[in-house]
Amino acid sequence: MKKYIIIIISFIFPVSVTFNVDMQEQILNSNGVHLAGADALTETSFGVYQDSINVLPWTAEDIEMLDVDYNGVYSAVLELDANTTYAYKFVNGIYGEDYELYNEEDRILETGNEDIALDIICFDKVDENCNEIDNSLVEVSFSVDMQEVDISENGVSILGSDDSFTNFGYDLNTLEPIPPYDPSSLNLTDPDGDEVFSVSIYLEPGVNYAYKFVNGNDWDNVEQTDRNIIISEVSGYTINEVCFNSAEDCPEFTTLIENLTFTTNVSNAVTNNGFELGDMLVVRWGFGETQTSEREDTLDLQLFSYDYTIDIDSIYISEDAGLYYQYYKILDDAYFREIFFNFEYDNNDIVLAERRFFAFDQLDNFGEVIIADDINSNVDPRRMPIFLNTDPIDQEIEIKWTIDLSPAYYQILAGDTLYDIQGTNHVTNIDSLLAWGVWINGPASMPANGESWTQWGITLQSTTSKKMWDDGTHGDDIAGDFIYTLELIYNEDTQTGQECKFGIKGGDNESAYGLNHYENINLSDPNIHIYWGSINPFFYDAWDFDLNMPNETEQCNLMDINSDGVINVVDIVQVVNIIFGTNNSPSEQEICAADANSDGQINVVDIVTIVNTILDI
Secondary structure, rough: OOHHHHHHHHHOOOOOOOOOOEEEOOOOOOOOOOEEEOOOOOOOOOEEOOOOOOOOOOOOOOOOEEEEOOEEEEEEEEOOOOOOOOEEEEEEEHHHHOOOOOOOOOOOEOOOOEEEEEEEEEOOOOOOOOOOOOOOOOEEEEEEEEEOHHHHHHOOEEEEOOOOOOOOEEEOOOOOOOOOOOOOOOOOEOOOOOEEEEEEEEEEEOEEEEEEEEOOOOOOEOOOOOEEEEEEOOOEEEOEEEOOOOOOOOOOOEEEEHHHHHEEEOOHHHOOOOOOOOOOEEEEEEEOOOOOOOEEEEEEEOOOOOEEEEEEEEEOOOOOOOOOEEEEEEEEEEEEEEEOOOOOOOOOOOHHHHHHEEEOOOOOOEEEEEEEEEEEOOOOOEEOOOOOOOEOOOOEEEEEEEOOOOHHHHHHHHHOEEEOOOOOOOOOOOOHHHHHHEEEEEEHHHHHHHOOOOOOOHHOOOOOOHOOOOOOOOOOOOOOOOEEEEEEEEEEOOOEEEEEEEOOOOOOOOOOOOOEEEEEEOOOOOOEEEEOOOOOOOOOOEEEOOOOOOOOOOOOOOOOOOOOOOOOOOHHHHHHHHHHOOOOOOOOHHHHOOOOHHHHHHHHHHHHHHHHHHHHO
């Protein structure tokens, strides 16, 4: 056994490598300076970046290089395998044509056993240093797309200032300073007639400039979006074209839909006690700048059905942008947004994460487009809408809340951890899941102790009135069936629609921020049954929330390669054998367990993960 440990220790610890590139001769792409490469032997990895990103081979977008001194030298630090050969190139941008030494040999690096900082290399040169250039002023090009606004008869301008409020750079021809925050001093031009306006000026490297575009030449039409830039000592800089009053480029609304239909079915909303047939239903669409302005249309109830429909003629859309939209019911002139979360959304705008989305880029025919939200599902993006009922229940009633922990059980069995996002009650194994118990939190739990939200962790855990039971008491039907129960009495003033979330050992470990359960009380059936994790079915992918049964996929216990219930050096040896091919026919379960960080690859990073787990690092 000692022999194995010596072999492992000799290569499991990576070395830190600092890459440096001189960009002073380049006009910088506004996508930034990046680094790409791979191990020369297998081309399967390019190390670890920022302690957490396992860099795939030749993916420039993963590694952004920074110039912290603004002197034109960009750097990045990678954790690479020791005693390994790597090929790499620097990238002025992120795309193929942005790579240096195009159609030439890659740069080569041989790592040893110690951390290293590589010499500064001139971008796109092999054995030459960069020419010394006077980069005391750098030409910077600004561009703004004005297609979404009515352009002022006074044209388009830009205003800004350095952080000392002395100037906004210098004129290219006269080198005269441009007055700070003067909307009339710097006009943009539209040379191609496509409503994209541009201007170039000189800026000083290392100086923080704030700026805004202006529709006109006075303060009445200055955009609200805040912008700023700091330039390095390079030969020039081109800032990405942006949309006026937005951080992004404008969608191109050039595709005509002759007839756009929104249609949905409200039967689930009616059954869920959140909607009545005959209620007004509208669709708001064009969120996220997927139309030139947000629009609203009223849907009509179709005879003898639960279907609501609206047809809209002659709509221009952006095939790339798609369409964000949402259903609302209107009662007494008040709008009530549907309860919806886009589980497929993968960006950072929480507002758009709660909107529906329809993609146009897969369509072949735009003559007639039907957006149908009529699928009886809890997770499908085209599922029927449901609504929160804000009416009072008008009578005192006891509600029996039950939560089924089966999805948590199968997710942990699949090797995942249920992370406590506000504490340390992470659920990593089945024993903890079964032993710790479950608490309810949120406005729905208020009758228990008079609090809406109780502080997660030890405070909630100590609040026995919010504890749920799986022992055949407190209204629980069957002890030990993974279904936990709590009975609460609500008075007549209680809102019908209730919000809650559940936590194992009182921790906030069911899912991420903003994802809560919303349930409507039904007086004819005072029982509310919930499946743990249904608010985040993409994470709890070991469970089918439509069939309410586990997905039929082979489970594995991560890092326990030999399935003996213990993670130790024997499992490390098993991973080494898989990497080196000593075990040339590992089972699917062994491969699953060996991929300790679940990145689809089995390499030294997985060994480090197992070592850290054993040492409890």
